[in-house]
Amino acid sequence: MGLTLRWVPHVVSLLLSLCFWLFLSAGALEIFDQDTPEFTCSKGLTDCHVDQAPFSDVFPDQYNKVDVTQLQLESVLCCSNKQNCSLCLQVTITLQADEVGNVMDVSEESGDDSEKEDFVKVYFSFPGSEFWKALYFKQSNSTVDKSTYKLLLREKVHFGSPVMVSVDSKIQNMTLPSLKDVCDKELEATINECGKTLSQTRSPRLSVVGGQQKNVILQLKNADVRQGDAITWQMVWDKIPAEQHAWPKEKNEVVIPSDVVLPCLCFQAWWEGSLRTQICPFRNQQDALENMQHSVSATLVESQLRDGGTGLIWNVSAPCILEAEVWLCKKDQVGGQCEELTHSRQRLQAKWDERRSRYLQTGEFDVPSHPLLCVQMKINGTNSTLEPQCPFATSRLRWSLVLIIGLLLMCLAILGAYLIQGILQGYVWKWLKDEDVKGAVGGVHVVLLYPPDDNPCLPELLCHLGSSLQTLGFTVSLDLWSHAELSMLGPVPWLHSRLDQLQRQGGKVVLVLTQASWTKAEEWGAQRSERKRDMEEDAGRDYPGSSRCADVFSASLSCVLADYLQGRAGERFMLVQFESLPPEPPGSFRPLPELFRGLHVYSLPSQSLGFLTELAGARQVATASARRKRAGGLRMASRALAQRLSAFTAGSNVLRLVGVHQSCVAIGVEDSGETVPLQTSLITPPSSPDMDLQVSEMEWA
Numbered sequence: 001m002g003l004t005l006r007w008v009p010h011v012v013s014l015l016l017s018l019c020f021w022l023f024l025s026a027g028a029l030e031i032f033d034q035d036t037p038e039f040t041c042s043k044g045l046t047d048c049h050v051d052q053a054p055f056s057d058v059f060p061d062q063y064n065k066v067d068v069t070q071l072q073l074e075s076v077l078c079c080s081n082k083q084n085c086s087l088c089l090q091v092t093i094t095l096q097a098d099e100v101g102n103v104m105d106v107s108e109e110s111g112d113d114s115e116k117e118d119f120v121k122v123y124f125s126f127p128g129s130e131f132w133k134a135l136y137f138k139q140s141n142s143t144v145d146k147s148t149y150k151l152l153l154r155e156k157v158h159f160g161s162p163v164m165v166s167v168d169s170k171i172q173n174m175t176l177p178s179l180k181d182v183c184d185k186e187l188e189a190t191i192n193e194c195g196k197t198l199s200q201t202r203s204p205r206l207s208v209v210g211g212q213q214k215n216v217i218l219q220l221k222n223a224d225v226r227q228g229d230a231i232t233w234q235m236v237w238d239k240i241p242a243e244q245h246a247w248p249k250e251k252n253e254v255v256i257p258s259d260v261v262l263p264c265l266c267f268q269a270w271w272e273g274s275l276r277t278q279i280c281p282f283r284n285q286q287d288a289l290e291n292m293q294h295s296v297s298a299t300l301v302e303s304q305l306r307d308g309g310t311g312l313i314w315n316v317s318a319p320c321i322l323e324a325e326v327w328l329c330k331k332d333q334v335g336g337q338c339e340e341l342t343h344s345r346q347r348l349q350a351k352w353d354e355r356r357s358r359y360l361q362t363g364e365f366d367v368p369s370h371p372l373l374c375v376q377m378k379i380n381g382t383n384s385t386l387e388p389q390c391p392f393a394t395s396r397l398r399w400s401l402v403l404i405i406g407l408l409l410m411c412l413a414i415l416g417a418y419l420i421q422g423i424l425q426g427y428v429w430k431w432l433k434d435e436d437v438k439g440a441v442g443g444v445h446v447v448l449l450y451p452p453d454d455n456p457c458l459p460e461l462l463c464h465l466g467s468s469l470q471t472l473g474f475t476v477s478l479d480l481w482s483h484a485e486l487s488m489l490g491p492v493p494w495l496h497s498r499l500d501q502l503q504r505q506g507g508k509v510v511l512v513l514t515q516a517s518w519t520k521a522e523e524w525g526a527q528r529s530e531r532k533r534d535m536e537e538d539a540g541r542d543y544p545g546s547s548r549c550a551d552v553f554s555a556s557l558s559c560v561l562a563d564y565l566q567g568r569a570g571e572r573f574m575l576v577q578f579e580s581l582p583p584e585p586p587g588s589f590r591p592l593p594e595l596f597r598g599l600h601v602y603s604l605p606s607q608s609l610g611f612l613t614e615l616a617g618a619r620q621v622a623t624a625s626a627r628r629k630r631a632g633g634l635r636m637a638s639r640a641l642a643q644r645l646s647a648f649t650a651g652s653n654v655l656r657l658v659g660v661h662q663s664c665v666a667i668g669v670e671d672s673g674e675t676v677p678l679q680t681s682l683i684t685p686p687s688s689p690d691m692d693l694q695v696s697e698m699e700w701a
Contacts, residue, residue: 070094071170264320445507521593569598609638
């Protein structure tokens with residue numbers, strides 16, 4: 001039986017005892033002798049030992065699974081003779097005992113076999129690594145009057161690393177203390193790295209003072225500590241770092257422009273190999289908060305809501321994570337005051353999405369659009385509100401002009417139709433029949449997916465494509481429009497709910513082919529191949545399914561592979577590329593990733609007809625007249641889609657997303673209304689690819 005041994009200094013003299021008492025009372029970490037067993041048990045448990053466990057959730061038959069009631073994590077120091085200490089993670093596991101003091105067994109066929117060992121599995125997850133450890137123990141024959149038992153496991157870890165530990169259904173997360181924090185609290189002689197930190201790698205000291213012309217001056221206080229060594233510094237807004245710069249030689253000051261001074265602005269500086277110094281001098285300054293109002297924007301667009309209805313989507317873009325409120329207001333006819341709509345005020349959530357150098361947050365108002373409807377915003381702590389944004393007033397005026405011009409052109413077309421024996425008249429009216437277009441697609445569902453952190457132009461282009469498909473009669477799901485639902489469900493459940501809707505309603509999952517998705521598919525296939533080889537080398541063991549996916553696009557790759565392996569390539573998934581954002585450089589002819597071979601690829605806007613035809617799917621049409629009507633509807637829809645995409649990429653679009661520059665928009669290609677063959681390198685065979693990959697049923701969608 002192993003006991004928990006905590007390091008207690010031998011009382012050699014009263015002075016040493018007093019020093020140690022002061023050391024513990026100052027908030028220092030507990031110290032354990034390195035000779036103490038890695039795994040110890042409380043009284044009443046024997047034969048305690050630990051082994052590295054396989055990456056599996058299956059308990060061997062010869063062991064009993066016990067009831068774990070509590071899991072605790074604690075940072076401690078593992079030392080040798082009070083020196084040469086290293087950081088350890090102490091895991092304390094509490095087991096439930098029955099009325100007579102025996103460990104409660106929750107396995108299905110536990111029985112009363114005293115020869116069986118009890119068994120607990122501990123899962124560790126660190127950045128870049130994960131592993132399991134199996135803790136074995138037996139109950140002693142002597143009766144111990146206890147309601148719980150404790151298992152104590154210590155594992156050496158790195159300073160400042162985040163860690164997740166899971167035992168049974170209990171999960172605990174923590175961030176281990178950094179070397180600087182530990183060195184500030186511990187004795188210098190306790191940890192070897194502390195002496196180096198306090199002498200050779202002392203961090204630079206920074207301060208901020210006001211300068212002339214409202215600029216800020218960043219000063220270096222201890223440049224003489226390590227003369228001749230280069231200093232690197234950078235600005236950071238919350239978690240978004242700017243470009244790193246070398247500190248000017250033989251200077252102690254750097255001038256910072258006033259327009260970048262925001263409440264979340266911090267400065268970092270460090271010598272090579274030293275810890276970083278960070279100061280955030282503007283966090284509580286009213287001037288910096290007022291200055292941030294010029295960098296925050298709120299927009300409003302009309303779109304489909306999560307419940308299927310039509311409403312308004314608001315978007316807030318800011319350089320800092322902030323607290324604010326948004327609401328709807330209605331302007332009077334003369335464009336003066338904007339009166340707030342009752343019960344429309346919404347508070348921004350604490351969680352923001354990070355996109356490039358901005359923070360984004362999205363919400364919705366369940367009201368229809370109106371020419372006098374605007375969105376307004378106020379940042380907590382400021383004295384004024386942002387200017388109301390009224391997108392529908394200008395857009396309605398523009399569409400009114402377009403409608404008037406369209407009516408004039410229609411009248412001219414009708415007049416010309418009489419001159420050419422009515423042929424042109426029939427063509428014009430058929431073009432204007434909206435029911436022909438929507439009848440051709442029939443409410444088919446489309447799911448648009450693309451990898452995160454891609455080209456900044458892509459989200460705006462995807463939103464415009466989704467809105468265009470909705471106008472044509474499709475129902476569209478886009479992860480950009482479902483942030484709240486994704487946060488609640490997670491990427492995989494959200495994707496499966498959309499796949500179930502596809503099965504009921506018909507349609508396709510459209511994967512956007514970009515440089516990022518191309519690379520992700522190749523890396524994903526390589527990782528799966530490597531995993532298959534590992535499974536073949538360790539045959540007979542059960543391995544869990546695919547790892548947790550951080551985004552919907554990554555989750556969809558398992559579903560694509562599952563269709564390949566079942567001989568159903570291309571039934572649920574297809575590929576699309578935008579000619580304004582090609583997935584590969586000009587002149588490049590590298591083959592598609594094996595995972596995408598077997599999927600049809602369409603280039604927009606030039607191949608809009610083929611793209612819409614595959615989305616609409618094959619249907620049984622009874623008469624030749626109905627077939628001609630459906631084909632005409634698809635041709636009209638393809639022309640409309642191509643024209644909208646061409647106008648958007650040419651810079652005449654109305655919809656704009658916050659944080660995307662006009663320079664991102666490229667010149668589009670005018671659509672001819674007919675399909676154009678794809679490049680040879682992008683044509684994929686209709687069958688599943690010859691891939692050296694296998695997955696278990698657990699990895700299938």
